[in-house]
Amino acid sequence: MAAVRGDAIAHPPKRAEVVIVGAGVVGASTAFHLARDHGIRSLVLESNEPAGAASGKAGGFLARDWTEGSPKHELVRASFGLFPALAAELGDDVQFRMVDTRSVVADTRRAGPAGLAAGTASGKRAVPWLDGRQFGAESMGSASDGDTAQVHPGLLTLALLRRARELAGTTVLRASAESFEFCDGVRKAASTAPGARADAAPHAVRAVVARGTFQEATLDPSRFRPVEGLADHEAASPWSEIPGSNPGEKAATRSARIEAGFVVICAGPWSASLAPLLAAPGTASPPAFGVSGAKAHSVVLLPAPGSPREALLSAPCALFLDYVADDASAAESPEVYPRPDGSVYVCGAANDDPLPGHAGEVAPAPGAAARLHGAVGTLSSSLRGASLQLAQACFLPLSDDGEPAVGPVQGLANAAVGTAHGCWGILMAPATGRWLAAAAAGADANATVVDLTALSPARFGAATRRPVRSVDTRSAAHSGEAPPAKSRA
Structure with missing residues (x-):
């Protein structure tokens, strides 16, 4: 069941119009909508494997009306409505059905x-x-x-990335964001950077310094196919047999500097570890994403x-x-x-x-x-x-208040985050990715996709260390x- 890793990239790109950190379902949806809706080729950095965390291990249950009354409900409704057309475009491979x-x-x-x-x-x-x-x-x-449905999360994530590659040449490389370089936000907004806000946050991301093997990730869906006659003792996570997927293994890695027009953080609970790296020089405190695992x-x-x-x-x-x-x-x-x-x-x-x-x-x-x-x-x-x-x-x-964190990164003119979706991450991924793609392309995402002002990570204020939260086993309880x-x- 092991996936075969792709070829190494001899020279990682020196610049990308949009860099997405994280190849889970939200990052994949962002890459797809950048390619389809805006014709933008993105570079996706993934330290493990695409759909290697919750996006490959979730159940894919979708409910249209179960979040009614919460701040995320409009996002849920918008996203649920995207699935039929999305499944038709991507094919039956994603196993979507009511x-x-x-x-x-x-x-x-x-x-x-x-x-x-x-x-x-x-x-x-x-x-x-x-x-x-x-x-x-x-x-x-x-x-x-038509109010409850299901989809295969792993197959959906890989199909979104494959389609983004077909439409715009999107690349998924095995690397992680190690640090960020910054510049003046007003100057960045005046450049050709997509999505940089002219109203201007005081700083902007100039480049992402990434570390990894820079091998191109495999988007082969066979890792999610059931295998007849598999003995119980052979059952494992499909990533466990991939060379280098275990951080305990020694793999040849290197650092590369990649100039970025816009940066999108979609690293699930690990987004919290990136927040301190996004503190521009001279800022009083790093941004907060309010997410834990x-x-x-x-x-x-x-x-x-x-x-x-x-x-x-x-x-x-x-x-x-x-x-x-x-x-x-x-x-x-x-x-x-x-x-x-x-x-x-x-x-x-x-x-x-x-x-x-x-x-x-x-x-x-x-x-x-x-x-x-x-x-x-x-x-x-x-x-x-x-x-x-x-x-x-x-x-x-999960966030401290049970709501997703989707919006601009505080203090930066050309960065956004999408995380803390809880157990409803698969459900909210299509509209979240569409919103993040619109923001990265320079559109008013709140006006053109769905108004997510209430879900902005700015509500968390200064960054603090977030505790690990306990979680119920039921989908409804997961999300509060x-x-x-x-x-x-």
């Missing part, structure tokens, strides 16, 4: 739990591929209403060919699950997302591990994968014997939102 969504309380004991009425009539189960008694089953969204686990299962797999494919349904086990003990409340390729994504098992310095250092906690697999295996014979394809963990980028009252079980 899905039914249910909340189900399942009981594996012979006697039903007291106080719960059965959620189905005449013994018919709300979710056919779940065994045992089901109670409190209730709809949280439906394919026919919260760890969550997931597994990808592949049911056996035949009836187990057909059962899930014939009744696809995003499932938010609570259950009572045989010993009546509390258990994980996993989210279960069957995918069009026959695999099943399951997430949960959050913990408070600290954010490591590099995405390649993220590893699942011992026993987390077994707990998730065991939980869904208890409830579904279709999943009980499924092969474990991936056992993985990621850090969700709850689904509409009518959809609660």
Whole structure:
């Protein structure tokens, strides 16, 4: 399942119109919209692999209305509406589809739990591929209403980058931003730099000093394809076998100075480590992005060919699950997302591990994968014997107030950031990338895309060290939102 790394770039470019730091789904969306909407070729720097962190390990569940009443809701609505056309342009490869969504309380004991009425009539189960008694089953969204959907995050991220490369020659290089050089903001705005604001922040980024191998990243989607007959002990993150993806490995690296017309920071929770580097000389304090990381686990299962797999494919349904086990003990409340390729994504098992310095250092906690697999295996014979394809963990980028940080970098005329989207990062990526691309191209993004004034990182003031936040296992709880009252079980 290892990806083959691309060829090294003999001479990294000396200048780029737009430099994007981070090749997750937000960075990929930004590169795509720069290429498609503005004809701008960008340079994307990625220290690990494209979709190598949360963007490759998320579930890809999309909900149109679950953030109603929050400052990010207009961004969510705008972004949800972009998916159908985006999927059509990128192709079926991204596995986008509308899905039914249910909340189900399942009981594996012979006697039903007291106080719960059965959620189905005449013994018919709300979710056919779940065994045992089901109670409190209730709809949280439906394919026919078009308010809940799913997409494969890893395939989406790679498809966006491939399309940006096709349209404008976008390049993704394996390197990280090591430091920044600065110049006068008014002078930068008067130059040909796209997006530099003439109203002028006092400083601007002149160049990015990057360090890495400068090998061109592979955008091959095969790393996300399920593999028949994979033994559980062979399951791993697809990045773990890539030479040099582990920072403990020694790889030949070097530094290169790249002049930048505009800089976009899309490094997820690691965006916080870049904020101090963006303090221009003479500024009282560095900018703040208000982002920290919260760890969550997931597994990808592949049911056996035949009836187990057909059962899930014939009744696809995003499932938010609570259950009572045989010993009546509390258990994980996993989210279960069957995918069009026959695999099943399951997430949960959050913990408070600290954010490591590099995405390649993220590893699942011992026993987390077994707990998730065991939980869904208890409830579904279709999943009980499924092969474990991936056992993985990621850090969700969360802000202190639960809202994304999208907007100009304080004090800089030609830099913007997009981070802290929490568990809704895949959902908000299309419109976030479109906004960042418009800003980098010199347009009024708040007027032409969606008004994100309330999400500006300026609300965090001076930079401070952000604590690691704990995170619930449910998508609604990740973001600090709850689904509409009518959809609660």
